[in-house]
Each structure stands twice: as C-alpha cells, then as structure tokens.
Amino acid sequence: MGEKFDVIIVGAGPAGTACAYTLAKSGVSVLLVERGEYPGSKNVMGGVLYRKMMEDVIPEFYKEAPIERQIVEQRFMMLDEQSAVTFSYKGMEWDQEPFNNFTVLRAKFDQWFANKAVEQGAVLVNETVVESCIVEDGKVVGIRTDRPDGEVYADVVVLADGVNSLLAKSLGFHKEFRPDEVALAVMEVLKLDKKIIEDRFSLEGNQGCTFEIFGDSTKGILGTAWLYTNKSSINIGVGAMLSGLIKHKIKPYQLLDYVKNHPILRKYIQGVEQQEYLAHLIPEGGFHSMPQIVGDGVLVVGDAAQLVNAIHREGSNMAMTSGVLAAETIMAAKEREDYSTATLDSYRVNLLNSFVGKDLKKYKDATHHFEKFPHYFEKYIPMMNKAAGQMLTIDGTPKKDKQKKIWKEMGTAGQKFSMAKDAIKAWRVMK
Amino acid sequence: MLHIVACIKQVPDTKVIKLNPKTNTMDRTSAPAILNPYDAHAVEEAVRLKNKYGGIVSVLTMGPPPAVKAIRKCIEIGADEGYMISDRAFAGADTLATSYALTKALEKIQKDTPIDLIICGKMTIDGDTGQVGPGIARRLDMPPLTNVNKVVEVNKEEQFAIIHRKLEDGHEVIQTALPCLFSVEKEINEVPFSPLPHMIKAARYKPTIWAVSDLEDVDKTQLGLKGSPTIVSKVWPPEKPKGGEILDGSPQEKVEQILSMVLEKKELFQQHKEGV
Numbered sequence: 001m002g003e004k005f006d007v008i009i010v011g012a013g014p015a016g017t018a019c020a021y022t023l024a025k026s027g028v029s030v031l032l033v034e035r036g037e038y039p040g041s042k043n044v045m046g047g048v049l050y051r052k053m054m055e056d057v058i059p060e061f062y063k064e065a066p067i068e069r070q071i072v073e074q075r076f077m078m079l080d081e082q083s084a085v086t087f088s089y090k091g092m093e094w095d096q097e098p099f100n101n102f103t104v105l106r107a108k109f110d111q112w113f114a115n116k117a118v119e120q121g122a123v124l125v126n127e128t129v130v131e132s133c134i135v136e137d138g139k140v141v142g143i144r145t146d147r148p149d150g151e152v153y154a155d156v157v158v159l160a161d162g163v164n165s166l167l168a169k170s171l172g173f174h175k176e177f178r179p180d181e182v183a184l185a186v187m188e189v190l191k192l193d194k195k196i197i198e199d200r201f202s203l204e205g206n207q208g209c210t211f212e213i214f215g216d217s218t219k220g221i222l223g224t225a226w227l228y229t230n231k232s233s234i235n236i237g238v239g240a241m242l243s244g245l246i247k248h249k250i251k252p253y254q255l256l257d258y259v260k261n262h263p264i265l266r267k268y269i270q271g272v273e274q275q276e277y278l279a280h281l282i283p284e285g286g287f288h289s290m291p292q293i294v295g296d297g298v299l300v301v302g303d304a305a306q307l308v309n310a311i312h313r314e315g316s317n318m319a320m321t322s323g324v325l326a327a328e329t330i331m332a333a334k335e336r337e338d339y340s341t342a343t344l345d346s347y348r349v350n351l352l353n354s355f356v357g358k359d360l361k362k363y364k365d366a367t368h369h370f371e372k373f374p375h376y377f378e379k380y381i382p383m384m385n386k387a388a389g390q391m392l393t394i395d396g397t398p399k400k401d402k403q404k405k406i407w408k409e410m411g412t413a414g415q416k417f418s419m420a421k422d423a424i425k426a427w428r429v430m431k
Numbered sequence: 432m433l434h435i436v437a438c439i440k441q442v443p444d445t446k447v448i449k450l451n452p453k454t455n456t457m458d459r460t461s462a463p464a465i466l467n468p469y470d471a472h473a474v475e476e477a478v479r480l481k482n483k484y485g486g487i488v489s490v491l492t493m494g495p496p497p498a499v500k501a502i503r504k505c506i507e508i509g510a511d512e513g514y515m516i517s518d519r520a521f522a523g524a525d526t527l528a529t530s531y532a533l534t535k536a537l538e539k540i541q542k543d544t545p546i547d548l549i550i551c552g553k554m555t556i557d558g559d560t561g562q563v564g565p566g567i568a569r570r571l572d573m574p575p576l577t578n579v580n581k582v583v584e585v586n587k588e589e590q591f592a593i594i595h596r597k598l599e600d601g602h603e604v605i606q607t608a609l610p611c612l613f614s615v616e617k618e619i620n621e622v623p624f625s626p627l628p629h630m631i632k633a634a635r636y637k638p639t640i641w642a643v644s645d646l647e648d649v650d651k652t653q654l655g656l657k658g659s660p661t662i663v664s665k666v667w668p669p670e671k672p673k674g675g676e677i678l679d680g681s682p683q684e685k686v687e688q689i690l691s692m693v694l695e696k697k698e699l700f701q702q703h704k705e706g707v
C-alpha cells in the first residue's frame with residue numbers, strides 16, 4: 001500500500017498552493033501533485049494578481065515574488081469598429097506599498113509560490129497526473145496517479161485541478177459544463193522593450209497599466225479583450241462565452257487577430273515579437289453553476305469549484321481564499337479526527353460567508369442576463385460611441401440640435417422605452 | 432554489496448538555448464536547466480545493475496546550488512544517495528579541473544563505502560568533450576571504458592566486468608577489472624517513467640553538499656579557473672548548411688529535373704584514377 005499523508009492536494013495553481021502553504025505552515029503533512037513540468041508551466045491568466053488575498057497567505061509577498069508591474073492605471077474601453085470611448089482611473093496611491101494589484105506571468109509566479117509551500121514543508125511532485133480518487137465505502141481516501149505504484153492515501157483530498165475538474169466530475173459532483181457556463185480565452189505574450197512599454201503607456205519605473213476592452217473586441221459576443229503590461233512584454237487576449245462563439249461560428253483566435261489589427265489598438269502592440277500563445281477555459285457560470293464542493297474526505301477549491309467573478313475578472317484571488325478556507329477547515333477537522341461531510345461542510349459555509357460567496361451571489365444573474373440579451377454589446381456600445389463622437393465633433397451644429405439628432409437616432413419611443421428597461425435590468429443584475 | 436557512483440551534471444537545455452550573437456557564447460539564462468541527457472542513462476544503468484546484483488547507487492555532481500534539482504532527478508530514476516560539491520572556488524573549471532575536483536569528492540565518498548564502479552554519460556550537451564570521465568579514471572588509477580553501449584556482467588566477487596563498446600563498424604567486447612569507469616552511450620537503455628514512491632522520495636531529498644573545505648588533500652591551484660589550462664581562443668557558430676531546393680511539377684517532370692541536375696554534377700561521374 002502507498003504512503004499516507006494527512007492531506008493530498010491535486011493541482012499547484014493558486015488554489016492548491018495557497019491550501020498547501022497554509023497547511024504545511026501549521027505542520028500538517030501535505031502532498032501537492034501537479035501534472036505540469038513545474039507549477040505554472042501550463043497555467044494561463046490575463047495577468048492581474050490581487051494583492052489582498054495573496055497577502056492573506058504570505059504577507060509582503062511582493063517584496064520577493066516575481067511580479068511584473070504594479071498597476072497604477074486601469075482603462076476601460078468601449079470599442080466600436082472605428083471608435084472607442086475610454087474611461088480610466090490612474091492613481092499614484094497604487095504606486096506605493098502595499099499596492100493594489102500587479103501583473104504577473106503565471107509560469108513564473110506559480111513556480112515561486114509553490115516553492116514557498118515547499119519551504120514550509122509541503123512535498124511537491126510534478127509531472128504526475130492524478131487520474132482518479134480512491135473511494136472506499138463512499139469516502140475519498142486517496143488518489144491514483146498515472147505512475148507505476150501510483151497510489152497514495154490521505155485523510156482528506158483537496159481537488160484544486162482547475163476549470164472542468166475531471167476528478168470532481170468523476171465523483172459525481174458536477175456534470176459536463178454547458179457552453180454558457182464557460183468562456184474560451186486565447187492570449188499572446190508579446191515581447192517588447194521595457195523602455196518602449198513605459199513610453200507608450202506613460203509609465204515610470206515599475207508602474208503598469210491594464211486595458212479592459214468591451215464591445216467590438218468580441219464582435220458583440222459576451223466577453224472582453226484585455227491588454228496588460230508586463231516588465232518587457234505585453235499580454236493581449238480575448239475571452240468570450242463558448243455558447244456565443246458557437247452561435248456566431250467564430251473561433252477565438254479570429255477575435256484575437258481582429259483585436260490585434262483593430263485601428264484603435266494596433267498601435268499599442270507595434271513592433272512586438274510573439275513569445276507565447278496560450279488558450280484556456282474560464283468558468284463563468286457563477287453562483288448558479290457552483291458544483292457540490294464538499295464530500296466525505298474531499299473538498300473542491302478554486303476554478304474546480306467555479307469560483308470566478310467574470311464581471312470583475314477575478315479568479316486567482318477567489319482561488320487563494322478558497323484554498324485558505326479549505327486548509328482552515330481541514331485543520332479543525334484534524335483536531336477532531338473527523339473528516340466526514342458534516343465536519344468538512346464548514347468550508348462551504350465559510351466560503352459562502354466570505355467575499356467569494358457574497359460576490360458570486362451578487363452577480364449571480366449578471367452573465368446569464370448579458371448572455372441572454374446580446375444587444376447590450378451589439379447595439380448599445382456602438383450607439384454610445386456614435387453619440388460621443390457626434391457631441392465632440394465641432395462642425396458648427398449647435399449642441400442642442402446635436403442632442404436632438406442623437407435622441408432621434410436612438411429610435412422610436414418604443415425602442416427607447418425598451419432601452420430604458422434594459423438599463424434598469426442591467427442595473428438590477430449588477431447592483 | 433556493489434557500490435556504483437554515477438557522475439552527473441546539470442546543463443542548459445541546448446535544444447532551446449539562444450546564442451549571444453556578438454560573442455557566440457551560450458546565453459545560459461535563456462534555457463531551462465536539465466539533467467544532462469546522457470547522464471540520465473548513466474544513472475539508469477547504475478540502477479539496473481543495482482536491481483540485478485543488489486547494492487547502492489550514489490550520484491555525484493559539481494555545480495551551483497540550483498544543481499540540487501539534477502540530483503533530485505536522479506533520485507526519481509532510482510538513485511539512493513546524492514552528493515554535490517559546490518563552492519565558488521570550483522567556478523570556471525575546464526575538464527581537467529573538473530575531473531580533479533570530482534576525484535577529490537569520490538575519494539571522500541570512497542572512505543565511507545568503497546566504490547566498485549563509476550558510470551558517466553558519454554559527454555555533456557553543453558561542452559561536448561567527453562573528457563571528464565576518462566580524467567577521473569586516470570586520477571583514480573582505474574581503467575576508463577568509453578562508448579559503452581551494453582553491460583553484460585558485473586562480478587564483484589571475482590572483480591571483473593564484461594561490456595560492449597560501440598565502434599564505428601560494430602562493437603568490441605571487453606572484460607575489465609573492477610573497479611573501473613564506464614562512460615555510456617544513450618542507446619544503452621531507456622529511462623522509464625519513474626514510479627510515484629521515487630518521485631515522493633526525490634521531492635523530499637536533501638543531498639549531502641560539500642564545500643572545498645570539506646574535502647581532504649586538496650591542491651587549490653588545481654581548482655576552478657586557476658586549475659584550468661584550456662584557453663578558448665575563438666568561438667564561432669557552425670556554418671549553416673545551404674538550403675536545398677524544392678522542385679515543382681508533376682512526378683514525371685520532377686524526375687526529369689532531378690536527373691538533369693545530377694548529370695550536371697560531373698565530378699560525381701569522374702573515374703577514379705587510382706585506388707579503389
């Protein structure tokens with residue numbers, strides 16, 4: 001029989017590693033199993049890492065972690081074919097410790113983070129795929145890997161294996177996700193000289209900025225494009241609901257090509273050298289899609305539990321918080337030597353009471369709403385851009401006449417009424 | 432009990448490494464560090480012999496602290512113990528100074544458990560010399576056997592081993608006295624997917640690390656850059672082979688084109704004036 005640990009964690013992403021770190025630090029014996037060549041080797045993220053939740057795990061991590069830039073400006077762009085309305089916030093308070101958030105490259109960051117867990121005593125095994133959980137009398141007691149003599153045992157198994165968790169699925173915790181519960185994202189890392197990045201985006205030193213781009217960037221499909229600055233590269237990507245991509249018969253890389261060649265955006269990535277091309281799923285079903293996350297001897301954390309706030313592109317932070325909460329529940333269970341569903345259920349309760357549960361509940365209908373009514377993206381953004389363009393074009397038309405014209409172009413009284421209704425509906429799902 | 436020591440090295444993965452266009456030297460930060468592929472076969476062979484005859488396998492490396500990763504890889508393959516010598520004084524060593532330093536470490540290992548067999552990879556992929564193995568054998572006064580592609584028998588009691596050496600036109604069967612040193616070809620074995628218990632052992636493993644001061648009878652003038660007589664006078668990239676030509680047309684046309692091209696190369700058809 002294989003060795004026995006207190007806890008086995010499957011997947012060394014932010015969720016699994018945060019859990020491993022927290023447990024190992026308290027002296028719990030932890031085996032962290034990762035299928036990649038090293039943690040992060042295949043992991044993908046637009047690149048914004050939130051300081052607060054990471055600091056809950058390792059205070060002042062930014063002093064030594066491989067971060068790219070501290071974000072001082074966030075731009076939001078409403079894009080049409082030939083125009084953009086941009087809203088931006090730039091704040092120098094974000095340029096000082098403790099900072100707000102950072103851009104990171106996951107291949108580097110995850111590796112560093114996992115090493116921190118190893119320093120605390122976690123045992124990290126790479127290049128090993130967990131194929132299934134070992135279940136005895138309805139209780140999860142270990143894992144089976146793809147290696148010879150590949151079985152190991154534990155009191156608790158934590159599934160942190162990311163979006164579309166095959167392990168949670170094989171335990172019957174969830175079904176295959178529907179195309180309207182996941183977004184498909186593609187991203188490129190483009191190499192560019194540090195100095196050019198700083199000049200092009202008005203940055204000094206280690207400052208960074210982010211663009212979130214809505215509307216024409218996804219050809220009206222629910223989703224976004226983004227452009228983030230790293231030290232000497234730029235991440236540019238597009239993600240859109242799988243259902244929308246299927247309906248519009250568009251491939252994600254076609255969207256990315258479109259964004260890269262868009263007349264308003266192409267200048268930002270002029271002269272780059274392509275370094276990496278990545279594709280990944282994002283769980284965007286939100287609260288309604290959350291699977292069962294607790295069982296006898298087993299917990300599910302991070303993307304595997306669908307913990308992503310699509311509206312605010314938050315995922316890694318929710319992953320970390322869930323990992324920490326799972327660790328705390330396991331430590332309490334260890335004291336009582338009881339790893340039953342009833343005891344482990346405090347993880348689910350604590351998660352729902354944390355910002356993770358609260359935010360997921362708040363936005364529980366948002367993606368579904370926008371998914372159901374694509375005209376928010378298809379119609380209203382172009383309309384708004386046109387109005388802004390008309391107001392700002394000085395051609396001798398009095399402003400009052402301009403407003404009249406814009407108002408008229410917004411359609412008949414009935415159309416305006418339904419627009420107002422849409423606005424209220426949107427407010428309701430977002431408020 | 433057979434004691435086999437494999438000498439290994441961490442190298443940059445030359446499949447992906449970039450060259451500095453000005454100096455033509457390797458930009459070592461541009462590639463991940465891996466266990467020298469030939470050395471993986473050396474360790475695997477040692478493990479196979481251990482499984483066959485019983486005994487222990489140790490691995491030894493010289494390198495900077497991150498080279499511990501290469502030792503862990505050897506534990507994954509099945510090695511029992513790992514030793515590393517790591518010190519600024521070793522830096523800049525050529526093959527002569529490297530074999531000297533490794534010999535000093537082997538002498539120290541030897542004091543605890545006598546060594547019957549040393550196995551090295553044929554060469555490293557970053558240096559390509561293949562000189563360190565024979566260098567160690569000379570210093571320890573044991574027979575060096577290079578290009579080993581098969582081990583037939585190792586007999587500790589009667590102190591001999593029988594191996595095959597790869598030659599250009601066949602192989603040579605040799606019986607040698609123990610202790611001795613092999614440097615092995617890649618085709619000697621296939622390194623299998625490691626079992627999980629080895630992976631867990633490797634993840635936890637902390638090798639023995641020695642600095643110069645931990646070794647005995649060391650002549651410091653023979654270490655590192657100081658002990659390295661090799662002078663690199665010039666580094667240049669190999670000439671790029673001229674690109675071929677792709678022929679267009681129907682198969683019939685392509686055959687005609689290629690025939691006329693071949694026939695034009697008159698030197699191919701000149702009669703040999705003398706000899707064969």
Ligand SMILES: Cc1cc2nc3c(=O)[nH]c(=O)nc-3n(C[C@H](O)[C@H](O)[C@H](O)COP(=O)(O)OP(=O)(O)OC[C@H]3O[C@@H](n4cnc5c(N)ncnc54)[C@H](O)[C@@H]3O)c2cc1C
Nearest residue numbers: 011013014015035046047048130161162185302303315316
């Ligand atoms: C394109 C894109 C952009 C994003 N942008 C952001 C952003 O800017 N900010 C943000 O906060 N979030 C972002 N997210 C979301 C964020 O990446 C995820 O929420 C986060 O990575 C979830 O962490 P995790 O640990 O749950 O899963 P993952 O990071 O996916 O880690 C899962 C790990 O498990 C391993 N694994 C899987 N199966 C097995 C198995 N069977 N055996 C062994 N190992 C296994 C994987 O190799 C992986 O290392 C983005 C996601 C994508 C796809």
